[in-house]
Amino acid sequence: MKFFKYIVIILLISGINSCNTEKKEVQMKRKTIDYIKKDIVIAHRGSTYWTPEETEPAYRWARNIGADYLELDVQLTKDGYLVAFHDNDLLRTTNVSEVFPENKKPIIDDFTLAELRTLDVGSWFNKKNPDRAKKSFSKLTILTLEDVIKIAEGYRIKRINGIPVRKNNSALYQYKKDKNDNGNRPGIYVETKHPKRNIEEVLAKTLTTLGWNINVSPKEIYTTKGTVSIANTNARVILQSFSPESIVQLDKQLPNIPKCFLLWKPDFKGDVKENYKKAIAHGIKYNVQIIGSSIAGKPNNYDELTEKWMVDLAHNAEMIVHPYTFDTKEQFTKYAKLVDGVFTNRADLALEYFNRNPISPTKVLNNLGYK
Numbered sequence: 001m002k003f004f005k006y007i008v009i010i011l012l013i014s015g016i017n018s019c020n021t022e023k024k025e026v027q028m029k030r031k032t033i034d035y036i037k038k039d040i041v042i043a044h045r046g047s048t049y050w051t052p053e054e055t056e057p058a059y060r061w062a063r064n065i066g067a068d069y070l071e072l073d074v075q076l077t078k079d080g081y082l083v084a085f086h087d088n089d090l091l092r093t094t095n096v097s098e099v100f101p102e103n104k105k106p107i108i109d110d111f112t113l114a115e116l117r118t119l120d121v122g123s124w125f126n127k128k129n130p131d132r133a134k135k136s137f138s139k140l141t142i143l144t145l146e147d148v149i150k151i152a153e154g155y156r157i158k159r160i161n162g163i164p165v166r167k168n169n170s171a172l173y174q175y176k177k178d179k180n181d182n183g184n185r186p187g188i189y190v191e192t193k194h195p196k197r198n199i200e201e202v203l204a205k206t207l208t209t210l211g212w213n214i215n216v217s218p219k220e221i222y223t224t225k226g227t228v229s230i231a232n233t234n235a236r237v238i239l240q241s242f243s244p245e246s247i248v249q250l251d252k253q254l255p256n257i258p259k260c261f262l263l264w265k266p267d268f269k270g271d272v273k274e275n276y277k278k279a280i281a282h283g284i285k286y287n288v289q290i291i292g293s294s295i296a297g298k299p300n301n302y303d304e305l306t307e308k309w310m311v312d313l314a315h316n317a318e319m320i321v322h323p324y325t326f327d328t329k330e331q332f333t334k335y336a337k338l339v340d341g342v343f344t345n346r347a348d349l350a351l352e353y354f355n356r357n358p359i360s361p362t363k364v365l366n367n368l369g370y371k
Helices: 002-034 056-065 123-128 145-152 199-209 244-253 272-285 308-316 329-335 347-353 361-367
Strands: 040-043 069-076 082-084 155-157 175-177 187-192 237-241 259-262 290-292 341-344
Touching (some): 040 056, 056 069, 056 155, 056 347, 069 145, 069 199, 082 145, 082 199, 145 155, 145 187, 187 199, 199 244, 237 290, 259 272
Parallel strands (some): 040 069, 237 259, 259 290
Antiparallel strands (some): 069 082, 155 175
16 A cells, blocks of 8 residues: 555656656746847848948947847858858959969858958948948958857947057957947847857857857946946847758857847748748757848848748747848838848838837947047
């Protein structure tokens, strides 16, 4: 009889422990998704409209105008540094063909950080957009992940006579407090491409070193009441990728950090609805909380992946939706109330739509000293 009693007690305890484990897993899932604010403004590449993308002016502008997140793509240099750069090759937004004319197919992997720092990543913007050109956009240099994080923390690159000051003759830069910083402390929204050279592992180590990995002794980032303060929360970093393989590695290297699975219709093979369901299932399996879908309309004319039934699929799976890329008032009117946050090249328009009263985008640039 006593033996039977013990068996019952053990089974009861096992059942309670099993329930507690399941409950804890559910709480962790909810906790991670609950880190993320509603109606967030994600400054896509800082801005591609007002400034050269993924440059110091782009991220200082996005920070000061009041964006919640500075969005960037990370890629590995030949010598293992993470740089903020969208394209795989360097032709579209640099003068690489002038500086390294012998390299006919110049990609990030081929160059050290020191070599990349010799490139001009701003002058192309002035040529393409004469109405928004500024003399101070010429001779801008490629940023590292650390550079973007320091901007989010209220710093800027230290310069003497306009030239960045290096750390101990390395390719790394020194920083100084940005005298024109207005106190906003945005998070960073980091995109990895296809997994190669263990980029997700390097990203995890870099975020840890910089105090931005919430799993390992995250640094306290001081904030001011009434300003953006996401940098001092558990949602200071959101990770994103179009690559299913990279999503798997991000979950392995950076658990408990919010993740976004980006969707691109040309990657879909066959029925759209079934592909959407498969993407959501993959996301759930690897602890993704966000679906990043494309929206239709000018100027990008992407395929439509943010119809109401698509958003409902994500919401019914207890995921949220951050579509890309909002660039017109018409797009905000059509989609913004349906979703939970927006990638935008026009953070000024997004803040205006959400009644967050941004100051003039050109005034922000002028206040930052870009003439």
